[in-house]
Amino acid sequence: MKSNSCSTPFATIAPFYDKLMSFVNYPSWVAYIEKIIQMSSVKDKSILDLACGTGVCLELWSKNGYRVIGLDRSLPMLEVCREKIAAHDGALLINGDIRNFKLGFEMPIITCLYDSLNYLLTEGELLSCFRRVHDALRSDGLFIFDMNTIHSLRDEWGNNSFQRRDEGLFSVWTNKYDSMQNISSLNITLHVRRNGQEIVLKEFHQERGYELSVIGELLNDAGFNFSLYRHLTFTPATELDLRIMGVARK
Ligand SMILES: C[S@@+](CC[C@H](N)C(=O)[O-])C[C@H]1O[C@@H](n2cnc3c(N)ncnc32)[C@H](O)[C@@H]1O
Structure with a gap:
């Protein structure tokens, strides 16, 4: 051995990531997020997925008619993603860091899914990410994310x-x-x-893990109006939930 x-x-795990996540019902995540988008004023079908990883959600959105951009700092994860979405016209991948990225153009919808924000280990890093997202969104734009709770x-x-x-x-x-x-x-x-x-x-x-009140304060500091829900529901989040969804509006 x-x-x-x-x-x-x-x-190392990039080539095995999709197998390791085979238990995750990503289509239900995408369907939930699409419901949030449909309930909002955003009509433009363009999504930037931060920390897109191997691009499972990018592919699902592409199939649903969205123009997709993925950003991740891991080249091995982006490599798997590139192969997956090669067939989808107009998809763009960026090697970048969610704490300090700058797009140079504005997006209507930004997502950050499956624990990715939990990888930011200080309040300063999380705030920096929220501020970069706020800068990258157009004025009525939506930021939709999940986080593991404490x-x-x-x-x-x-x-x-x-x-x-x-x-x-x-x-x-x-x-x-x-x-x-x-x-x-x-x-x-x-x-x-x-x-x-x-x-x-x-x-x-x-x-x-971050207390919900801290996540809220940081979203406020970054300039967002927001709601925190129990994962894949519209029930207000509590500290007893295992995973929460954030829906933030610029
Ligand atoms: C658990 S994976 C989630 C991947 C994907 N969002 C999904 O739903 O399967 C976390 C991802 O976050 C990325 N990541 C972590 N910290 C990051 C950072 N500071 N900037 C960019 N990407 C980061 C990792 O490279 C990895 O692809």
């Missing part, structure tokens, strides 16, 4: 280790929660077969 040392987040990172992930098998891919997820900083440190170990040999791949990730 061969083993590599821990790589930077998403560098409850999820502290009580679900906690100091637990989970073994998973996703479409035949065996992985171990070992979490350690720092309650002073509300940061979950996660070691992901993948067992893959290459040329008849088992290879062990490792990555280290960190996600931070």
Whole structure:
């Protein structure tokens, strides 16, 4: 058995990411977001997906007639994304950082999904991202995002280790929660077969949970009007939810 040392987040798992996420019902996420868009004044079908990863949602929106732009800082994730959306005319991918990106043009809709904002580990970084999003939106634009709550990172992930098998891919997820900083440190170990040999791949990730009041203050500081909902519902979010959705209007 061969083993590599821990790589930077998403560098090693990028080719396996879609398998690891095969349990996620992305079409229901996209349908929910489309409902929010349809209820708003935004009629222009153009979406910038921040931290787009391998582009599962970009592809779904493309198929639904949206012009899509994806931005992510991980080149290996963008590489998988590029292959996926190659067939979709007009799709644009940007290698950038959600904390300091500048587009040079305005978008009607910006999304940031599946824990991506939890990867920002300080309030300053989260505020910086919200400000960049505000700058990049046109005046009636929408910013739609999800976040894991403190409850999820502290009580679900906690100091637990989970073994998973996703479409035949065996992985171990070992979490350690720092309650002073509300940061979950996660070691992901993948067992893959290459040329008849088992290879062990490792990555280290960190996600931070934020109190809902803090998320609200930062959205306010960035200039947004907003609502926070329990994930995929229109029920107001509480600290007891595992995942929340934010719908922010410029
Ligand atoms: C859990 S994945 C989610 C990917 C995708 N949004 C999805 O729904 O499957 C988190 C993504 O956030 C990206 N990411 C994390 N921090 C980032 C940053 N500061 N700037 C840009 N991308 C970032 C990672 O590279 C990764 O692709």
